[in-house]
Amino acid sequence: MHDSKKDAIFAEPLTQVSDFVFDQKVVEVFPDMINRSVPGYQSILHGIGQLTQRFAQPHSKVYDLGCSLGAATLVMRQNLAGIADLQIVAADNSVAMVERCRLHLEGFRSDIPAEVVCADVRELDIDNASVVTMNFTLQFIPQDQRQSVLQRIYDGLKPGGVLLLSEKFKSENADLNEVLVDLHHEFKRANGYSELEISQKRAAIENVMRVDSLATHQQRLHDVGFTAVQVWFQCYNFTALIAVKN
Ligand code: GEK
Numbered sequence: 001m002h003d004s005k006k007d008a009i010f011a012e013p014l015t016q017v018s019d020f021v022f023d024q025k026v027v028e029v030f031p032d033m034i035n036r037s038v039p040g041y042q043s044i045l046h047g048i049g050q051l052t053q054r055f056a057q058p059h060s061k062v063y064d065l066g067c068s069l070g071a072a073t074l075v076m077r078q079n080l081a082g083i084a085d086l087q088i089v090a091a092d093n094s095v096a097m098v099e100r101c102r103l104h105l106e107g108f109r110s111d112i113p114a115e116v117v118c119a120d121v122r123e124l125d126i127d128n129a130s131v132v133t134m135n136f137t138l139q140f141i142p143q144d145q146r147q148s149v150l151q152r153i154y155d156g157l158k159p160g161g162v163l164l165l166s167e168k169f170k171s172e173n174a175d176l177n178e179v180l181v182d183l184h185h186e187f188k189r190a191n192g193y194s195e196l197e198i199s200q201k202r203a204a205i206e207n208v209m210r211v212d213s214l215a216t217h218q219q220r221l222h223d224v225g226f227t228a229v230q231v232w233f234q235c236y237n238f239t240a241l242i243a244v245k246n
Helices: 024-037 040-053 072-077 095-106 143-156 172-189 197-205 215-223
Strands: 060-065 084-094 114-118 129-135 158-166 230-235 238-244
Touching: 024 040, 024 095, 040 072, 040 129, 040 158, 040 230, 040 238, 060 072, 060 095, 060 230, 072 084, 072 129, 084 095, 095 114, 114 238, 129 143, 143 158, 158 215, 172 197, 215 230, 215 238
Parallel strands: 060 084, 060 129, 084 114, 129 158
Antiparallel strands: 158 238, 230 238
């Protein structure tokens, strides 16, 4: 996944920066984009694999919601060996992502069936699930619809099942939030993004990706019924949580 083309989508000055969309142009550079933009992305994927191995149950389904090119699907599948009768459902509402994801998954052998569906996670049926992963997807759902998405996930999980939720978040302290945003931008600069790329990407994404505080995420998870919620990874303003249904 690291050998994708270099992301230069925002390298040239744009007269008007449009809202960010997950189109073919993004698909072509996606692995490079996400690796250079999300601190800890590879560590989080690794952790998703470990947690999946622990919480996947025989005769259940494992979901990857907002799968993009299937990075989390792949790492989960690699960690499911020996667990009987599993099915993976990977979903994304970008046609371009889904098509490339199917091609990508075909390149890896496994006995565990993985179905890639083009669907909006707000409408997808979730049932008999033991692990549901949302790796940086909930942040693209309008804030007032996040609770109902989480409720559907909770209702579709088996007892003992888990939601693995990764999100960019904002600190409730404005000054410290600035510090975290700054550190993230430093991370992007160190990975070769220019000031222009950073600022144009920021303008493109600000309307489509609204971030909540960690406290809001935790409260929402409790409100839909999860009893145990734990942060297991954080780097700057990026975090990964596990929520367990008892
Ligand atoms: C990874 N999980 O590499 N329904 C379905 N998919 C959606 C929706 C929706 N309503 N909204 C956005 N998406 C991946 C990375 S990327 C994160 C996830 C990022 C999809 C969107 O099309 C995109 O593919 C994905 O969510 C978000 O582990 O680019 O920052």
